Amino acid sequence: MHSSSRLLCQIHQLIPPKPLQFPATQAPPNPILRRDLTFSSLLLFMMGPLTAPQPLRAETMVITPDKPIVPCVDRNPETGKKAFLDVSIDGEPVGRIVIGLYGEDVPSGSSRFSDLVSGAGGVSYRRKEFVKIMPNYVQNGGLRYYGGDAEIARKTGRKLSILDRLVDELEKQDVSCVGTKNVAKSVSIIVRDPLKPPPKLKLVAREGKLEIGQEEVGTDPNGTEFVITTEDSPELDASALVVGRVIEGMDVVERIGRVETVKENTTSPYFRVAKLIGDKRAVVAERGFNRPYSKVVITNCGLIMDTN
Structure with a gap:
């Protein structure tokens, strides 16, 4: 028998260990701090374990890094279609913003923005104002009316309107993205109102019978307002579909962001x-x-043809 084990046996014969009593609802205290320790328990603590310690398991040493925040669309929009916006503040030209569009990832959104920039549908962003300036983004008011959705759906035989397809692309971005979609320099069109209240229930008469119907409260966006972000803006992810990114003229966007605005008074x-x-x-x-005191207007806009 090992000498240390033989010594312990002799000690136990001479000094029987005193059992430690603990309440059922409490965990045993640290044995080092108890004054009624037996001599054998103290000796075991001083001698340490008689067996070699077990090595750490590999999985306890794995460090999982945070998920990177990356846009879910093409990182090189320069290879696709480009649009430009010439901007003035109170009649003074301040420069041009060049936007690379994500045609392959969001075909409906890219086509919508292209048509409104080029005036393909008879209307465009020309002479349209930026109506909101926030710390993270600037917002253009878009068009008050943009018809043609029902007519295009009827001619093509599609059941979904253009706005429905834009919302569908927004939902696909939500699934495929890691982190916020509206990163700095993103260009997005507003296709949903996250603050819109649910429909109101009401009684309606149909064919001589009373039935419960729904009444829409407020109006949905028409998919023409757009925002350009100066910083990452996750607050836009629920309402704005990313269609491109600023590749030139970010200094113009930042100058728009410095325009003085009406201060919030919600408190x-x-x-x-x-x-x-x-x-x-x-x-x-x-x-x-957050409306600007100055008049911030798109004086000219269009598509840039690739000469390559």
Whole structure:
């Protein structure tokens, strides 16, 4: 028998170990801090384990890095179609923004933006203003009316309208993306209103019978407003479809972002009460928040033809 084991046996015969009693609801305290330790327990602690320690398992040493934040669309839009926007602030030209479009990844969104830049549908972004300037992005008001969706759907025999296809592409981006889609320099068109309230239920008469119907509250975006991000803007992911990226003229976008705007006043008790009771003046005031005092206008726009 090993000498240390023989010594322990002799000690146990001379000094029987005192059992330690612990309440059922408490874990045993650290044996080093107890004053009623037996001599054998103390000796075992000082001698340490008699067997070699087990090596660390490999999986406990694996470090999982954070997932990288990457856009879910082509990183080289320079190879696709390009669009340009000439911008003025209070009548003073400030430069040109050149945008590379993601034609293959978002064909409907890219086509929508191309048509509105080139005026293919009879209307364009020319003379349209930037209506909101936020810390992370600037937003163009788009067109108040953009018809043709129903007519195009009827001619092509498609069941989905253009806006439906844009929303479908947005949902596909949500699935395929890692991190935020609206990274800095992204160009996105607004295709959904994440703040739109659900439909109201109401009784309607159909064929002499009362049935429960739904009444839409508010209107959906028409897919013509667009934003250009100056910083990563995850708050846009639920409503904006990324269609391209700024490849030239980011200094022009940043200059737009420095234009003075109407400050938010949502913390005012008067505004909060008016909002709570549904006062229309609160809605009007809220729409005016972050609007630029200066007139920021697209003076000219179009597509850049590739000469290569």
